[in-house]
Amino acid sequence: MLTSAIKRIDHIAIVVRNLDDALAFYRDTLGVTPSQIIDFPREGVKIAFLPLGGPNGSEIELLEPTSAETGVARFLEKRGGGLHHICLEVPDIEQAIGDLRASGAMLLDDSPRPTAEGRGVFLHPKGAQGVLVELVQRATPTTAPAEEATSQGD
Ligand code: ZN
Secondary structure (H helix, E strand, O other), rough: OOOOOEEEEEEEEEEEEEEEHHHHHHOOOOOOOOOEEEHHHHHHHEEEEEEOOOOOOOOEEEEEOOOOOOOHHHHHHHOOOOEEEEEEEEOOOOHHHHHHHHHHOOOOOOOOOEEEOOOEEEEEHHOOOOOOOEEEEEOOOOHHHHHOOOOOOO
């Protein structure tokens, strides 16, 4: 079991075939404005970040594959667009990995991989109730309101 509490839902990642079409829905129908759109060649995707709920809120991330050789591209071909993974923010990714290994969790990464937010690991959907789950330690951690007084990053 994780020995440090999960801080928040960091983001929900949705695979889309075309970012502009997807943004037409999120921006023009739901009224959510992207904070930035980046190329993330390491994972072969373009990412649009749609922040919700202020500085300690969550984000929807729209992922458009930019290379056919990636997991995200294969996902799109096989299943069409849709929910790809959920991401939970943890305070210490190494500790989380150790805790999960001790619990026998099905990790897809041996060590943290660089992500758009910081460093993360993925858990296989087969061991996570059918959903691909990412844990991330943010390069710039968010501060949950209850922690503001005591947080000091030991
Ligand atoms: Zn993610």
